[in-house]
Amino acid sequence: MISETEKALVQDSIALALEKGAEHVRITFNRNTEDLIGTLNGEVDKITRCEDRSMSITLFVDGRYGAFSTNKLDKASLGAFIADAIATVRMFAPDPLRRLPDTALTCKDAKTGDELGLCDPAHEGMTPARRRETALRACIFPGTSGDPRYTMISEEGEYSDSAFDSYMADSDGLSCCHSETSFDYWVEITIEDPEGMKYSGSWWDSSTRLEGFDPASCARKAFAQAIAQIGAQPAPGGKYSMVVSSEVASRLVSPLLSSMSGYSIQQGNSFLTGKLGEKVFGEGLTIMDLPHIKGESGSRLFDSEGLATREAPLIEGGVVKEYFLSTYTAGKLGMEPTVDNASRPRVMPWPRPGMDREDLMRLCGDGILVTEFNGGNFNPATGDFSYGIAGTLFHDGKAVRPVDGMLITGNFVSLWNNFVAAADDARRCMSKLIPTLAFSNVDFSG
Amino acid sequence: MKDLNYYLDKFGVTLALMQSLVSEGLGCGGSWCDLYFEDSSFADLLLRDSKVSAGGRHTDYGCGIRVLNGDKTGYAYCESTDAKALSSAARAAAGIAAGPAAGFPRDTRVLQVPDRYPMRRDWRGCDMAGFVPLLEDIEKRIRSKESSVFKVVAMLSWQVSDILMFNSLGEVSFDTRPMGSITVSVVFRRGDLTENKTASRSFRCGVEMLGPELVEELSSMAVDGIDARFEARRPKGGKMKVVMGAGASGILLHEAMGHAFEADFNRKGQSIFADKMGRKVCRPGINIIDDGTIDGNRGACNFDDEGVPGQKTYMVTDGILTSYLHDRISATHYGVAPTGNGRRESFRYNPIPRMRATYMDSGGDGTLEDLLKLAGDGIYVDQFANGEVKIGEGDFTFFVKSGYLIEGGRLTMPVKDINIIGNGPKALADIEAVAGDLKIDDGTWTCGKEQSAYVSCGIPSVLVNNLTVGGGE
Numbered sequence: 001m002i003s004e005t006e007k008a009l010v011q012d013s014i015a016l017a018l019e020k021g022a023e024h025v026r027i028t029f030n031r032n033t034e035d036l037i038g039t040l041n042g043e044v045d046k047i048t049r050c051e052d053r054s055m056s057i058t059l060f061v062d063g064r065y066g067a068f069s070t071n072k073l074d075k076a077s078l079g080a081f082i083a084d085a086i087a088t089v090r091m092f093a094p095d096p097l098r099r100l101p102d103t104a105l106t107c108k109d110a111k112t113g114d115e116l117g118l119c120d121p122a123h124e125g126m127t128p129a130r131r132r133e134t135a136l137r138a139c140i141f142p143g144t145s146g147d148p149r150y151t152m153i154s155e156e157g158e159y160s161d162s163a164f165d166s167y168m169a170d171s172d173g174l175s176c177c178h179s180e181t182s183f184d185y186w187v188e189i190t191i192e193d194p195e196g197m198k199y200s201g202s203w204w205d206s207s208t209r210l211e212g213f214d215p216a217s218c219a220r221k222a223f224a225q226a227i228a229q230i231g232a233q234p235a236p237g238g239k240y241s242m243v244v245s246s247e248v249a250s251r252l253v254s255p256l257l258s259s260m261s262g263y264s265i266q267q268g269n270s271f272l273t274g275k276l277g278e279k280v281f282g283e284g285l286t287i288m289d290l291p292h293i294k295g296e297s298g299s300r301l302f303d304s305e306g307l308a309t310r311e312a313p314l315i316e317g318g319v320v321k322e323y324f325l326s327t328y329t330a331g332k333l334g335m336e337p338t339v340d341n342a343s344r345p346r347v348m349p350w351p352r353p354g355m356d357r358e359d360l361m362r363l364c365g366d367g368i369l370v371t372e373f374n375g376g377n378f379n380p381a382t383g384d385f386s387y388g389i390a391g392t393l394f395h396d397g398k399a400v401r402p403v404d405g406m407l408i409t410g411n412f413v414s415l416w417n418n419f420v421a422a423a424d425d426a427r428r429c430m431s432k433l434i435p436t437l438a439f440s441n442v443d444f445s446g
Numbered sequence: 447m448k449d450l451n452y453y454l455d456k457f458g459v460t461l462a463l464m465q466s467l468v469s470e471g472l473g474c475g476g477s478w479c480d481l482y483f484e485d486s487s488f489a490d491l492l493l494r495d496s497k498v499s500a501g502g503r504h505t506d507y508g509c510g511i512r513v514l515n516g517d518k519t520g521y522a523y524c525e526s527t528d529a530k531a532l533s534s535a536a537r538a539a540a541g542i543a544a545g546p547a548a549g550f551p552r553d554t555r556v557l558q559v560p561d562r563y564p565m566r567r568d569w570r571g572c573d574m575a576g577f578v579p580l581l582e583d584i585e586k587r588i589r590s591k592e593s594s595v596f597k598v599v600a601m602l603s604w605q606v607s608d609i610l611m612f613n614s615l616g617e618v619s620f621d622t623r624p625m626g627s628i629t630v631s632v633v634f635r636r637g638d639l640t641e642n643k644t645a646s647r648s649f650r651c652g653v654e655m656l657g658p659e660l661v662e663e664l665s666s667m668a669v670d671g672i673d674a675r676f677e678a679r680r681p682k683g684g685k686m687k688v689v690m691g692a693g694a695s696g697i698l699l700h701e702a703m704g705h706a707f708e709a710d711f712n713r714k715g716q717s718i719f720a721d722k723m724g725r726k727v728c729r730p731g732i733n734i735i736d737d738g739t740i741d742g743n744r745g746a747c748n749f750d751d752e753g754v755p756g757q758k759t760y761m762v763t764d765g766i767l768t769s770y771l772h773d774r775i776s777a778t779h780y781g782v783a784p785t786g787n788g789r790r791e792s793f794r795y796n797p798i799p800r801m802r803a804t805y806m807d808s809g810g811d812g813t814l815e816d817l818l819k820l821a822g823d824g825i826y827v828d829q830f831a832n833g834e835v836k837i838g839e840g841d842f843t844f845f846v847k848s849g850y851l852i853e854g855g856r857l858t859m860p861v862k863d864i865n866i867i868g869n870g871p872k873a874l875a876d877i878e879a880v881a882g883d884l885k886i887d888d889g890t891w892t893c894g895k896e897q898s899a900y901v902s903c904g905i906p907s908v909l910v911n912n913l914t915v916g917g918g919e
Contacts, residue, residue, distance in 0.1 A: 375845065379862075388865055
């Protein structure tokens with residue numbers, strides 16, 4: 001938790017900036033500690049210890065604006081930094097739309113930082129020995145099974161735990177705390193077949209709480225993912241139904257969210273410009289922002305300028321319901337501020353709750369299950385996309401053979417108008433709750 | 447370049463203190479200890495909606511301490527360079543070993559190398575107001591060249607890092623690393639159609655990099671080819687011959703080969719090139735290089751971040767795989783000298799093998815036009831957004847912002863926004879022709895392998911058979 005001394009440092013810095021000529025000030029103080037144990041083939045390969053403290057200072061001076069940061073937090077360095085920052089801001093052009101957020105819209109509830117239950121006291125009990133034990137217990141190398149199809153070449157894992165605390169205050173009286181612990185494990189397994197071809201699979205788990213954190217099952221899942229790719233070849237190019245596994249499905253949702261950002265909208269560099277309130281996507285697509293789920297990573301009470309977050313539909317029945325508008329971009333667009341970004345967006349199940357990946361494959365009948373994206377990009381102005389994929393060809397809802405070296409190409413408007421179903425299997429450890437998704441008529445090149 | 451005292455004063459340390467920290471780092475044994483002090487200043491200035499009305503400055507200061515125990519790494523850092531904080535970090539890093547203290551030589555020696563990026567005008571001493579007219583001029587020129595411009599965003603950013611390094615061999619090295627970058631993004635509107643283009647230039651250079659030539663180059667790059675962008679279509683997808691245009695197509699080398707040549711992936715057996723050292727990987731005459739010695743280049747390094755002098759490394763020589771890209775760990779593992787590729791994003795990260803400026807030497811197969819004729823039908827690509835590689839499988843992709851269909855040996859229909867996918871060893875083996883027009887691209891290339899690293903890339907025009915191009919049916 002943020003100490004009273006650290007809060008005083010922030011408040012003193014605000015007072016100093018005002019004294020030196022700033023009209024308004026916002027300061028965010030961040031503190032983070034992280035311990036990491038890396039493993040390679042069942043042995044400890046790396047240990048790291050990180051401790052960070054930094055201050056971000058937003059200044060409004062003579063109708064001008066600037067954003068600054070420093071990790072030199074002793075009184076003399078900070079004083080000189082703030083004085084220099086104020087002089088720098090005076091060099092910029094005035095911008096009357098730059099201002100602190102309306103106090104009626106800012107968060108008043110983040111007093112301790114733990115209102116959302118994101119801090120696990122168990123973090124304080126983590127010792128170097130316990131971290132090593134956790135990391136090593138998750139390893140399965142050499143993973144021998146007697147299967148002649150492969151040999152495990154390497155197992156590379158990383159266990160880490162961290163504690164993050166943040167305090168945001170401004171010269172209009174904003175005072176918000178956020179604290180969060182995190183326990184994370186990631187593993188990648190590489191195998192080799194008798195012909196010398198290599199295949200890799202990765203898996204991870206993450207939780208704000210130690211209870212329920214499950215590093216031990218990750219390696220087996222990564223191993224299975226690697227094995228599933230043995231002998232993969234492209235399928236013939238053409239139009240297929242596509243099922244996208246929940247682990248990677250955010251690749252098809254993140255572009256929608258980034259295209260709802262006020263900055264992109266205001267710059268005209270979004271295919272969703274002018275679409276607020278319009279039905280753009282298929283009626284099955286509903287994305288809710290659920291920022292206040294207790295204990296879940298991504299939950300937050302306030303955004304990067306202190307605006308209070310709230311539960312809200314982002315896209316409902318295919319209709320764009322919200323743009324992400326900071327005070328500044330809202331002013332530019334002549335609209336009301338919302339928040340700077342989605343906190344914990346959830347794609348709602350469709351057409352019914354309770355389905356999983358296999359249900360969606362059965363629903364589609366024939367198609368390609370995508371379990372991995374390899375590169376690609378999208379054009380925010382047009383919504384056109386092209387991504388590399390790997391996965392499994394399926395027939396009658398059942399896996400036939402692995403595929404890789406293929407590309408999917410299309411436009412997000414048409415893709416989401418060919419949206420067939422959303423399962424109910426989003427992983428809680430991800431900050432975006434995106435389940436397995438199914439689409440029809442997707443262009444595959446192989 | 448400044449002298450050692452400048453850096454010792456900057457970080458408030460002495461040679462004796464650094465020796466004492468190494469001693470603490472090796473207090474539980476280990477084979478190596480090094481210290482990496484960094485004081486970085488950053489600034490940015492943003493033109494948006496025709497006004498330079500936002501910007502800022504940032505500082506990042508601290509020291510990373512690394513202890514190696516064979517291939518294994520202990521790493522810790524602190525954001526203060528007082529003796530107590532440094533000592534605590536050294537003891538944390540020492541936890542990678544668990545034996546008796548290791549000895550090390552008590553002599554020290556200062557390493558000297560040529561300065562490949564001397565700043566005639568240091569960014570840190572400059573008034574940011576002086577840069578405002580340059581950004582305004584870029585927008586003015588862009589609008590004068592093209593009437594369909596809707597929005598222009600231009601950002602000038604710079605970073606200057608003072609670095610001091612010390613290691614358990616008693617070697618002291620220091621460096622001041624500038625980086626100046628300008629990125630311009632333009633949104634164009636013609637009727638209901640919207641398109642965007644981005645242009646950038648970045649150099650390890652002082653303020654002297656700014657001038658009318660750079661303004662003209664960036665404004666021209668931002669609008670050149672916009673007619674074709676509006677006309678561009680998605681090609682029919684499938685396997686086809688691809689002619690990579692000279693310059694930015696070097697991203698192919700970075701993704702498809704460079705990452706797979708990084709020695710950490712090979713040391714762990716994960717790379718598809720792990721068992722190919724000394725073997726033929728492409729046709730004779732092809733050289734693929736990773737180079738930290740190009741003056742003022744974004745990937746230039748006087749020293750890498752382990753205190754190894756910057757070098758030019760031939761990864762492929764005359765078609766034969768001749769070197770991986772090494773940090774000290776992998777060099778020791780393979781029993782070779784480090785290649786100066788041990789790089790890190792900042793003092794917060796331990797160094798790992800990273801590329802610098804990665805390119806292919808010019809070849810002897812004529813000009814771009816000769817390659818187009820040789821291809822007959824296929825696709826020509828010249829602007830890219832990003833790329834990615836799967837190290838084990840060798841599968842790579844890169845996203846093409848623009849290019850043209852090749853039909854009958856000539857460029858015809860413009861194409862855009864397509865992904866191209868291939869396999870590194872196969873693509874290398876499928877290189878059919880290399881033109882004599884090597885060009886290094888000076889864009890703001892940043893590699894994202896675990897940490898961010900400034901890099902650049904280059905290539906002559908190259909014809910590759912059988913790459914998969916995304917598109918409709």
